Amino acid sequence: MKLLKNIDKKTFIAIGVLLVVLSIVPHLAKLSTITLMSRIFILAVYAMSYDILRGYTGFINLGHALFFGSGAYIGGILFTKIDNTMGVFVLAVIITVIYCSLAAYIMGKIVLRGGGVIAAAMITLALGEIARNTAERWRSVTMGADGLPFKIPDIFRDRLGFYYYALIFLIIMTIILRQFILSPTGRVLMAIRENEQRATFLGYNTSKYKLIGLQVAGITSGLSGVMFGILNRFANTDLLSVQQTLNALLITLVGGTGTLYGAIVGSAFVNTVQNYLLDLRSVHPIFERWLLFFGAMYVVVVLFMPEGFVGLWNKYLKDRRTKKNSRVFEKGL
Amino acid sequence: MADTLIQTENLSISFGAHKAVNNVSISLEKGLFTTILGPNGAGKTTLFNLISGLLKPTEGKIYFKGTDITGLSPIERVKMGMGRSFQLTNVFSRLTTFENVRLSIQAHQEVGYKMFTDYRKFKSLNDKTHEILEEVLLKDKKDFLAGELSHGEQRKLELGMVLALQPEVLLLDEPTAGMSIEEVPTMIDILNKTKEKGTTIILIEHKMDMVKALSDKLIIIVNGAKLVEGDPEEVSQNPEVLKAYLGGGVLNEPTT
Numbered sequence: 001m002k003l004l005k006n007i008d009k010k011t012f013i014a015i016g017v018l019l020v021v022l023s024i025v026p027h028l029a030k031l032s033t034i035t036l037m038s039r040i041f042i043l044a045v046y047a048m049s050y051d052i053l054r055g056y057t058g059f060i061n062l063g064h065a066l067f068f069g070s071g072a073y074i075g076g077i078l079f080t081k082i083d084n085t086m087g088v089f090v091l092a093v094i095i096t097v098i099y100c101s102l103a104a105y106i107m108g109k110i111v112l113r114g115g116g117v118i119a120a121a122m123i124t125l126a127l128g129e130i131a132r133n134t135a136e137r138w139r140s141v142t143m144g145a146d147g148l149p150f151k152i153p154d155i156f157r158d159r160l161g162f163y164y165y166a167l168i169f170l171i172i173m174t175i176i177l178r179q180f181i182l183s184p185t186g187r188v189l190m191a192i193r194e195n196e197q198r199a200t201f202l203g204y205n206t207s208k209y210k211l212i213g214l215q216v217a218g219i220t221s222g223l224s225g226v227m228f229g230i231l232n233r234f235a236n237t238d239l240l241s242v243q244q245t246l247n248a249l250l251i252t253l254v255g256g257t258g259t260l261y262g263a264i265v266g267s268a269f270v271n272t273v274q275n276y277l278l279d280l281r282s283v284h285p286i287f288e289r290w291l292l293f294f295g296a297m298y299v300v301v302v303l304f305m306p307e308g309f310v311g312l313w314n315k316y317l318k319d320r321r322t323k324k325n326s327r328v329f330e331k332g333l
Numbered sequence: 334m335a336d337t338l339i340q341t342e343n344l345s346i347s348f349g350a351h352k353a354v355n356n357v358s359i360s361l362e363k364g365l366f367t368t369i370l371g372p373n374g375a376g377k378t379t380l381f382n383l384i385s386g387l388l389k390p391t392e393g394k395i396y397f398k399g400t401d402i403t404g405l406s407p408i409e410r411v412k413m414g415m416g417r418s419f420q421l422t423n424v425f426s427r428l429t430t431f432e433n434v435r436l437s438i439q440a441h442q443e444v445g446y447k448m449f450t451d452y453r454k455f456k457s458l459n460d461k462t463h464e465i466l467e468e469v470l471l472k473d474k475k476d477f478l479a480g481e482l483s484h485g486e487q488r489k490l491e492l493g494m495v496l497a498l499q500p501e502v503l504l505l506d507e508p509t510a511g512m513s514i515e516e517v518p519t520m521i522d523i524l525n526k527t528k529e530k531g532t533t534i535i536l537i538e539h540k541m542d543m544v545k546a547l548s549d550k551l552i553i554i555v556n557g558a559k560l561v562e563g564d565p566e567e568v569s570q571n572p573e574v575l576k577a578y579l580g581g582g583v584l585n586e587p588t589t
């Protein structure tokens with residue numbers, strides 16, 4: 001494959017081994033582990049979409065869950081109102097892509113007109129809240145605050161089978177997003193993150209580029225939402241909430257911002273910890289307070305490893321071979 | 334008389350009560366190496382900010398190649414062939430030197446919004462990047478992050494990035510600011526070569542040896558207003574200039 005030419009041999013082998021392990025593990029694991037891992041894969045894609053925005057474009061979107069939740073609802077509503085078949089799944093994917101690119105376009109047009117990062121953060125926060133509120137009130141379709149349980153296509157019903165679909169989903173999205181980051185457009189996004197004014201003076205229409213970045217992120221987020229909905233067979237307004245956006249933020253922070261792969265590492269870490277804490281609920285009710293731990297983890301990460309796991313790893317590599325490594329960050333991978 | 338490339342008409346901008354640029358009308362001719370001189374805080378950088386579109390004037394008009402560009406964005410001005418560098422180094426620090434220049438070239442060659450082709454596959458961009466890096470003597474630093482370069486190297490990179498845009502007119506704001514004395518001749522050399530290629534250069538500079546070596550024309554700005562303009566020899570003999578500017582003992586002092 002042409003794609004693989006850019007990856008050096010060691011990385012190639014490492015990825016190969018990882019994939020083999022990931023294909024075997026579910027056969028040995030408990031059902032709950034399989035579900036947890038599927039969740040990790042899907043939320044990794046969601047976090048990668050957030051990284052495209054924050055890590056590569058430097059744009060803080062507090063309404064990012066809007067796309068994620070919408071994806072889950074679009075799937076759920078269509079499966080409920082039409083039928084739970086593969087055809088409808090494909091339809092849900094298509095509608096999610098269209099809906100999210102439109103929503104991102106509108107969001108972008110409102111947010112990217114000027115004003116700073118803070119203004120953008122506030123406006124996106126408001127937009128996200130509007131979406132959440134709409135879902136809560138539109139009871140006839142969304143079942144409001146109770147949430148929407150739905151039936152899914154048979155092919156996804158088997159947990160083990162779905163594990164593989166989630167894994168394939170992660171692989172495909174990683175390849176696509178990696179290509180995007182390595183494209184001329186992706187490069188310009190990095191330039192904008194570094195220094196938007198200078199990018200303007202090179203003649204780049206930075207708002208247009210940011211809009212493209214937002215649309216790519218929105219669509220990716222929406223698709224991960226569809227998958228997440230199928231995993232849970234359920235959609236509720238939490239999926240549209242700021243909390244859900246902050247989850248993506250935490251995952252990318254833990255993993256490493258602006259690294260794409262950091263989102264995968266972060267998702268594995270955060271979801272495993274979250275799962276573990278939930279198991280401790282029976283020991284003491286304090287472990288139900290995920291938000292508390294969420295906050296604590298946030299503080300620890302910001303204080304002790306501001307560049308996340310992938311940042312730490314890169315630093316380690318850098319210490320080993322100082323020169324070659326200066327490209328690692330720049331490639332953004 | 335050469336064609337006028339850039340013209341300003343009664344250009345003014347105020348920051349609150351302070352008129353940083355006051356009623357400046359100048360014309361910059363094609364092919365002439367023009368240097369803008371003036372004491373610190375005279376408004377030189379602000380004048381560049383107006384011409385390049387970073388700031389909008391409170392009054393007056395700017396023409397570029399005969400078109401009124403007063404209302405145009407910086408992006409549109411760049412596309413028309415105007416390139417500028419910054420007094421304070423303004424590069425993409427966490428990208429490599431190579432990538433900084435390559436991005437400039439990508440902008441100039443209008444690669445477009447390609448989303449899934451690998452950026453390294455555009456051979457002509459890479460070749461051109463190497464050429465520019467050679468021109469500004471940064472070839473062996475190409476894999477360093479821009480932020481890791483020395484100050485002088487960053488100034489060269491800054492220049493390389495505008496050169497890569499192949500502008501018709503190049504606005505250079507103190508390209509040697511903060512550079513060591515030994516590095517200045519290299520800069521003069523690069524600028525001379527650029528001039529020979531037919532690029533019109535407008536320079537803001539304090540270093541007199543450099544100004545004398547390069548300029549075809551001087552414009553003196555004091556307190557936001559144009560004092561005199563003309564032939565370098567004449568201007569530096571002008572009693573008004575001597576009084577208002579040289580008299581202050583600023584001109585021969587190697588300021589930063």
Ligand SMILES: Nc1ncnc2c1ncn2[C@@H]1O[C@H](COP(=O)(O)OP(=O)(O)OP(=O)(O)O)[C@@H](O)[C@H]1O
Pocket residue numbers: 348353371372373374375376377378379380420
């Ligand atoms: N954005 C701004 N807001 C407020 N005041 C400004 C702004 N930009 C410049 N000024 C003021 O305008 C005046 C002219 O500044 P400018 O930077 O143009 O001077 P300069 O001639 O480039 O000086 P130097 O030789 O030190 O670079 C200064 O008094 C400066 O403080």
Ligand SMILES: [Mg+2]
Pocket residue numbers: 377378379420506
């Ligand atoms: Mg200045």
